[in-house]
Amino acid sequence: MNGAPDSNDGPVLTVVVPVYNEEQALPLAREELNKLLQGFGRTYEVLVTDNGSTDGTEKIMQDITRQDPQWKYVRLSRNFGYQNSITAGMTLARGQAIVVIDVDLQDPPEMIADFLKHWDEGYEIVYGVRSRRTGEPAWRIAITMWAMRAIRWLSDHPMPAHSGDFRLISRRVRDAFIQLPESNRYVRGMIHWLGFKQLGIPYVRRGRQFGQEGRLVGGTGFIAGLVSVMANAVFGFSLKPLRLFSAFGALVLLFTLALVPVQIVLLMFGKHAPPGFMTLLFLLLLNLSVISLSAGLLGEYLGRTYAEVKRRPLWLVDYTLNLAENQKPTVTPPGQAQPPV
Structure with a gap:
């Protein structure tokens, strides 16, 4: 058999x-x-x-x-x-x-x-x-x-x-x-x-x-x-590649949350974060690249699952x-x- x-x-x-x-x-x-x-x-x-x-x-x-x-x-x-x-x-x-x-x-x-x-x-x-x-x-x-x-x-x-x-x-x-x-x-x-x-x-x-x-x-x-x-x-x-991206996402979330009290303190003292168009653009592109890479990684797992299902x-x-x-x-x-x- x-x-x-x-x-x-x-x-x-x-x-x-x-x-x-x-x-x-x-x-x-x-x-x-x-x-x-x-x-x-x-x-x-x-x-x-x-x-x-x-x-x-x-x-x-x-x-x-x-x-x-x-x-x-x-x-x-x-x-x-x-x-x-x-x-x-x-x-x-x-x-x-x-x-x-x-x-x-x-x-x-x-x-x-x-x-x-x-x-x-x-x-x-x-x-x-x-x-x-x-x-x-x-x-x-x-x-x-x-x-x-x-x-x-x-x-x-x-x-x-x-x-x-x-x-x-x-x-x-x-x-x-x-x-x-x-x-x-x-x-x-x-x-x-x-x-x-x-x-x-x-x-x-x-x-x-x-x-x-x-x-x-x-x-x-x-x-x-x-x-x-x-x-x-x-x-x-x-499954480590998926777990690594999950860990990276968690770190980015923690970093983002840490910026909230910093911004509040700056506002309390009448200060504002310095304007930075290029910094903002860089972060947006970085975010897009990470999302694209993680989507491709997930797609690789899904594609292989599809190949297995066809038998x-x-x-x-x-x-x-x-x-x-x-x-x-x-x-x-x-x-x-x-x-x-």
């Missing part, structure tokens, strides 16, 4: 790899992941979710799936965004443990061994914490770090600092995750919100070897993509390769994955 396959006969591990126009990175990723996963001595599958790539990614994955049955391919009908792409992969995964990793391998795949070790110890969510980033421009790192701190400060629910989407979750966590139907998704926040036994492991994030450094998965420009991530995180997990599917599948019959998408409740078109 929740769209997840009956995975009792599935592998121990599923590695979900979201891609968009990654024809350069895929061959190396396949080589490194196969070498690593085969050394674990556990059954596994690699599930690639393609956000409607327009380069040679589709052809490469068709060749890979013909040669290697452990590699699965899910091509979405269009670009539904990175967050929905990894949601699709986790939903269709059959593994008892599910790892999400980007195809560019900036997150070191060898850490999957550490994830599995802690999973064996009873942790149900094991995530990477970026202690340092290399191979990226300093300005980009600084902006990203500031954005992550801002998200953490604004969130109503505690968020680990500097964590990303590189993580392992148990099947039980996956089953709980796919019950969350919201359209505007911040997956790492949703996973941490679920609770369960969690552990963060620090690591050094490497620079991207292929593709464009300044772009996020899904073809979104870096700045625009970061703003989108922040918006989903803040508006999806926090459109998070993603649609064009076709799949190498998926088991019980793994293929089925009809599910609104707001979750839908059958192939």
